[in-house]
Amino acid sequence: MNQLKKQLDHALSSLHTDGELAGRVQKLAGRQHRSRNSFRKLAIAACLVLVCSAVICASAMGGFQVFQTAPEAGEVSRYQATFQPETVTLSPEAEERLEAMVQAGQRKTYYDSLAEVEELLGISLPQSNLLALRPDKHITSYDDDGNRLPGGFWLYIGGGKEFEGYQIIVSAQWDYCYTPGEGESLPDCLVDNMRLISYADGSSQFGYPVSVRTHTELYTYPEPEERTTSFSYLDENLDEADDIRAEMRDIRISEYVAPSSGLSATLAENGGCNAFFAQDGLYTTLYVDAPDGIDSRMIMESILDSIR
């Protein structure tokens, strides 16, 4: 036995599991099993109530619902689970236009400007939220072939007639999503200059070390002054920033959300999640998309924890 183990065992020799641990575990497991069955029954009942309510509401409202993808104040990254839906009823003319798009298979459409989306929907969308999703209209966008694109917005039409209506999601276009393949590592060029940035609102991102001035120019939401004072480079406080980068080079993307962790097991049961880096010309940001009901922020933190 190695010396360290001996020392630690000696120091902690008063710590023992009690003799009833196994029995307690068996009892708890039995209780969990029973409550899971009860929960299942309760969940089925709740689902029935929800479906009935949804049918009644949808019949009463008819048509489309617009879900504004609004992040919480100050958030930069996209945390889908925190979006607060805002219901707007569309005019019959707008519904006809959307219905025609659905019939034509155009459920996901890209628009260069928000005005085009608004014209199609016949409503005004609160721009501040969309600008928050897309921090800066000047950021250069690229298509899959590396060609420059103007920034724009996506319109998603979800749902279907079986739900007596559609859901519409308007979201800002993320310029370029870098999604490494299975087992692929991050390219050196992305890692070399990356910094771990933490915002006062709790969000974090990896980004290039841009100056505060550049940040001020970039963020239009919240106010630039507020944003510039509310972020810090985490690695400035670490004497091992190089170590972090070295480890990041060693990490394979598929390992970020590893199948054997408890969190991932939960995610898998709920349909899995997607963690990916996106590069928008200036930033390389880790985005996390998770199924409804899963806290994306928690996943983000878990991923960051595993890298720190």
Place this chain on the structure above:
Amino acid sequence: MEPHTGKIPYPGKDTWLQEAVAEHGDSLLRLCFLYLNDSHLAEDAVQDTFLKAYCSWDRFRGDCSAKTWLTRIACNVCKSYLRSPWRRLTSSELLEDAPYEDPGQDGTVLQAVTSLSQKYREVILLYYYQELPCREIAQILHLTESAVTARLSRARAKLREQLKGWYFDESIEETT
């Protein structure tokens, strides 16, 4: 204790649980304590660990040892405890209640290990305390083996620095 596999008939999960608690209970409890710096939380964590293992026993494929499997669960349980906001608020109580047998002597090593940041502490604990090979540590922590070796090396350097001049110093020799 052998891991149960599809090939080896095993008496059943109740018997397995009894044996696993007897064989690995204490070391897992101490591991959890070293992770969490709190004996009460460590007791909860080790109970959660065995509960999770017991409930998912049927799904354990036996592709690693029971010790590795339990250690992996314990690490995940401890990490989720550490992530909870409540835990963050109370983390300042570090080691105040540490159950040293002999604080004058052994508290130094314990203090040095627990003062390492989590990522260094866990590789030290898994390698030296749980005596797992780097390959298995890599599986548990979802890292590559080279990342584990690098972390281990940096963690040793930090421990050496902290334990400089102390008799324990020479035991932190690289054994990989």
